[in-house]
Amino acid sequence: MLAGEITDYGHPEDVIEIVDVPKPEPKTGWVRIRVEACGLNHLDVFARLGHPEDEGMFPKRSGCDITGVVDAVGDGTDPSWLNTPVIVYPCIVCHECEYCLDGEHTLCTEYQIIGEHVPGGLAEYVVVPEWCLEKRPHEMDPITAAAYPIAFTTAWRLVVTAGQLQPAETALILGASGGVGNAALQIASAQGGETYAVTSSTDKVDRLKPWSTVVLHDPTFIFDTLVHEETSGRGVDLVVDHIGERTWQQSINSLAGGGRMVICGATSGADASIDVRSVYQKHRRIIGAPMGNRRDFQQVTSFITQDKIEPVIEDVLPLTDLPKAHEKIENGDIFGKIVITP
């Protein structure tokens, strides 16, 4: 079968290879999926560029957002999965620790991500634990199914489960044209909240309007004063920040008294310098939510099937265009998701 592999750190054209490798066999409790589509995330790019927890083991096969049809089942699995269209919840967990027993799978002490710790879906076939399977709703096409699991499940966790956004509240979403940012904006809007979207790019202002009460166009990344102008000095109830050191203080400054900042990433760097008084003096809270649990995934799937939210697709490309796809994500010149069809 064909698979897209990262052979080293470096430029996409130099280190991404399309290779012919044996089809994997599912072990006990696992199934094999014939991949119809696999969505890309920043995780795929980090696998090639390296990040602090990266072990530097090559070759790597990334790809966390997987959909396809089950074509083989391992021992101990339910054979009725055969020929079923599925979506993969991409987390491997122990099912026994206190967090798993509580349904908080992403806190599992043995937590692993398919496409990061084990080979992912950028191949014609992939093996995953049976537990990760979710039946793909009839009305959902494979491209949509590959465009939402990581970004929308994380965004649901940020806005709804952790952020507790209420219909009468206001939310500020940074990087609203990216994967998680756009998902968070759509979910906040669907929840009935008043939404403020921040983008640094002029071209993206109009595209953000369908889900935004106000689009704050800010090429210099100075948005806290704009937020206070728009809210008559009050600030917002919720800020979704995945940018990190470049934006933390402004995000905190943008909050109303008692407001919540939810965070899931630090694309600009992790060494934020903040005035801690700006947090405690106004009863503000900072909450981490790097990915959602299985329940969050199911909730967001239901919202997509009901057409309340819809992943934006930038491009659908064959496996051979994987280097080009990496380049587009790394340069940030996209709006929405890139989906690969192996």
Ligand SMILES: [Zn+2]
């Ligand atoms: Zn566990």
